[in-house]
Structure formats: C-alpha cells, structure tokens
Amino acid sequence: MSAFADDGRHRVAVLVRDGVLPFELAIVHRIFGQARAPGGAALYEVVTCAPVPGPIHTDADFTIAVTHGPEALAEADTVVVPGSEADHDPADGPLEPPLAAALANIRPGTRIASICTGSFVLAAAGLLAGRRATTHWRSSARNRERFPDVEFDLDVLYTDDDGVLTSAGAAAGIDLCLHIVRTDHGAAVANEVARGTVVPPHRDGGQAQYVNQPVPDPRTTSTRRAREWALENLHRPVTLRELAARESTSTRTFTRRFRDEIGTSPGRWLVRQRVERACALLERTDLPVEAVATAAGFGTAGSMRLHLQSVLGVSPSAYRATFRGRSAGS
Template sequence: MDNMCEDRAMTVFAADGRHRVAVLVRDRMLPFELGLVHRLFGQARDDTGTPLYEVLTCALAPGEIRTDTDFTVTVPRGPEALGEADTVFVPGAENDRAPEAGPLDPALTAALARVRRGARVASICTGSFVLARAGLLAGRRATTHWRSSALFRESFPDVDFDPGVLYTDDEGVLTSAGAAAGIDLCLHMIRADHGAAVANEVARATVVPPHRDGGQAQYISRPLPEPAVSSTSRARAWALANLHRPVTLRELAAQEATSTRTFTRRFREEIGTSPGRWLTRQRVERACALLERTDLSVDEVAADAGFGTAGSLRLHLQAELGVSPTAYRATFRGNDRSAAHR
C-alpha cells in the first residue's frame, strides 16, 4: 500500500510539468549539502507563486541513513527515483576522498545507471569523486574541494580538472567545490532554467549573494613552509618588517652576507620558490589581512603592503585570488565595522 501511494505521488508530480530533482544520499552523508538543494530549488517560484521544482531525496535503499553528525536521516525512496528525475544531485559523504577508496560499490553503480538519458547530473563538494569513479567526468571540466585537489588530480587524470573555480558546468554534468559552493551551483542552475530574476529572488530569500566573485583561491590558506634549519631566515624576517617599501634581491642577500646568486639558490632550496615570488605572496597576505581587519582605504592598504598603488594591488589580487580588493573585503568582512577593533 505504501509503495502504491508513493508511486501515485510521483505520477502526479510527473503530470504537473515541474522539473524533478532527485538527491542521492549515501552513508555518512553531509546533511548541509542535502538541505541546501531542498532549500534553494524548493524556493524557486514563477510569477504566480507556483513552485518550479519538486525535490525528492533517495538512497540506495529506503530507510535510515547515517550522517557525519550525531543524527540520522530517514529516506523514504530508493534508487528508482533517479530514473524519474530531470536533475540528479550527488552530495558529498565523509569517506569520498579516502585515498584507499576503490571502484564504486556495485549498488551505487546500479543506482547511477538508472539516471535517464538527457538528465543533468551534479555533484556537491567531494560528490565529484563519485561522478569521476562512475566515468561521468572523463574528458569533462570538473572541480572539487580544494583540500582534495591533489588526490582528485592524481586519481582521475582523464578529467579536465580546474581547482580554482566554485563550480563547473560541462554540457549537463556539473560539479561544485566546497559545500557552500553548492549554493552557487544551485543558483547557477536555477538561473539557467528560469532566468536571473527567479534565481535572484531565491538568493534574496536565502540571504546569500546571487553571484560570488572569484573562485576557491580566495578561501585557501597558503602559508609557505618554513624549513627546520634555515640560512635565509634573517633575510625573510627583515623583508617582512619592510614590506611597506621596495625590497631588492641585493638587500635580501646582504642580510645573510652572501652573493645574490648564492642567496637565490639557498632560498629556493629552503622555501621552494624564488625570493620575488615569496615576497609577492607575503604582500598579498599582508593586504588581505588589512582588508579584513582595518578600515584603511584600498590606496592605504596598497601602500602598507608594498604594492605602491591601488592599481598594482588590484592586479596582484586578481592574479592570486581572482577578486578585486573591494570584493575581497566585502566577502570576508562585509559591513562589520567593528572588525578593525577586534
């Protein structure tokens, strides 16, 4: 009886013309990623207030599914829901990026085989590992969470991997970076389906920006490694104290009483990059900290970090992080004027 009721509900749903979205959850799922799909697509409405999507949750078998938290989720539908969907989401799960993970579980392979031809398939965060193992990303552009970039690139050399973006869309196969980037991906899909006005209204109702500037680079903490034993530490400490002014290679070498050639060789051996590249990275780190924590103007930040002009700062932040100084400050500080005093 329950199955007949469920089938009838799906039949009614298929008859009403709405776009069907199925979210496939797995053991040790990340509940935030499930919730954001329901929240965003569930809020999309046409001009009359009619819902534009129906979002269903399914699993490899109906029942209780563990999450990576202290609660479980009861899922009423099995994998047959995937065959009824126009869009299929595969959110991440705790063990997706385990280095020892091998081929897909046969039950998961069979479930994905139910996805009908022409349906969109999208992953959130490390759900991209599932799509890649299923062969759905071969030859396609894709991304994943930046912490898993090295493993993903090594595991799937046939994928056109882009670690710097928030999401990708390659002819109906889509991937997103971290969990929150799933929001960006969902808004992109709603925008593609129904236009900017609908997507913007969903974003407004969810209190998120309809579009975020830049990619993952601005969220990655990238301190350069410090060697256990160093013959260039004095020069680096001096450079950090003088970031506000031009610093030459000759001055750096003088701090260690070596020639510029010897200093450059030792520096690269210890830090893994050139003195010039390291110096630029330090200036970017300084500028980001000032943008986040102070009320200094962009011109003042540029001067303090040693870029000289606001234009130079913009060029370097765009090259390193993919965003402007103003956009970076808006992302990490917004309107919190008390940040400078914390």
C-alpha cells in the same frame, strides 16, 4: 508509486549515502525549494533518495530516514550527489554495487551534478571522463591521481560541462544550485532565491582565495567603497585608476587587495557586473539591445554580444527570448 507528484515541476533527486553531509543535502532543498514563478508557483520538486532506502547515517550525530530508493533517479530531470565523509578516504576499486546499480537508473539526458567531494562518485562512475570538473581543493591531488582522464579545475567554484556539473567545497554547492536556477529560469528568479537565502547571487573567483589565507583586516583591505561606486557607475567607462582613487591607494596595491578579497581581478569583476546588469535589463525591459549595452556599460551591442557569449554562451537576443517571458510573468 512515483516519488514525484505529476504536476509538471522540474524533478530534482538528491542521492545520499552513509556519511552524507547534512549541510550539502540541505543546500539542494533550500535553493530549489525557494524558486518560484512570477505567480508564486514552485518551479522544482526535490526528493531525497538512497541506493537502499532506510536510515542513512550522516557525518553528524543523527541519521535521516530516506523513504525513496533508486527508482526516483529514473524519474528525475536533475540528479544531485552531495559529498560524504567516505569520500575523504575512498576505495580505489569500482563503486559499491548498490551505488553503481542506483546510478544505472539515471535516464540518458538527465542533468547530473555533484557537490564538493560528491565528484568522486561521478568520476568513479565514468561520468566525468573527458570533462572539465572541480572538487574541494583538499581532494585535488587524490582526484587527479585516480582520475587522470578528468580535467580538474580548482580556480572555479563550479563547472558546467554540457549538463554535467560539479562544485568545489560545500558552500560552493549554493553557487552551483543558483547557477542551475539561473540557467533554467533566468537571473531574476535566481536573484530572488539568493536574496531569500541571504547569499550573493554570484560569487566571483575560485576557491584559491580560501586556501591557507589569513582572514583579511577590513580596515586595511576592504575594497567595498570602490565596488559600490563602480556599481553606481556601470553605465560609463570605469578605470582601475578611478577605483584605486576611491580607496586612496595605488593601482598595484588596490589590485592586490581586490584579488585577495574578491578572488578575481577588478577587470573580470567589472565584466561580470556588466553582464548581470545586461541580463536584468534584457529580462525586465523592452529596451533595444543597443540601449541595454549602453546602460550596462558595454558601449556597443557588439561588445555586449561578445561578453555574453563568453560568460553565458548565448547572444543577447537569445537570452531575452528565453527569459523575458518568464521574468515578466507571461
């Protein structure tokens, strides 16, 4: 019997192991489970499977009953591997036979993703060889030592290397799943899922901002007023001096506070906000590309084209062709 309904929805299989982190498992069900087409139809079906179905111990004080086995992986369009407490002290040898056999069920061309230390499974299976990936910063030294053929980047919250994706710490799994929804169905759908989950649709910076850093005092380090002002003025040039003036501080101090709080530079943050504004306009309006570029603050269509290509890997016209109909409900 098939693990999935035959209704045309994108099929996501979550492969869990003993010691699974319930939070990471829940992320997949929550994010994909909320994604809806303009008419309200669910866009994804998510099932949980295990190398051997039955009771699966979590890293908490309860177990979960998993009824689907590895056959679900053979039917999936996307496979997600959450982390497990076993990943904190992984064996140096090959994957355990049941897990290796389960992964062998995945069809060629299936999108594969890991959350947090689930990257150990992907790397040990050879799926990350020669690819850019990330994982939790606490596991970085171990990963680099054991898998020298993987390019681990700890300055990002997630990576997407031609359909093989990895996320940093557990909560970065939210960013990764929203990225997948955004890739599949556009910013409008992903933003609606983010609103329903009460999380940002896109977090800037990497996990370095969370490593051994004291909690900033919002009375002295918040750059909120400057960011709010910038978002209201994206259609015009915004300078670092203007941003710093909104917080009554020098540009050097503002830049340092901004990076500590947001995890990236003011300039990179501004580009990302302009890209998101442009995507929303490309999806939801029939404005010419030149008008979208002006409204998003890029100035010229050529400048916007370069930035969209850099951030999203597509041109404005290609993005609109892919997502305009879906956002409009046609």
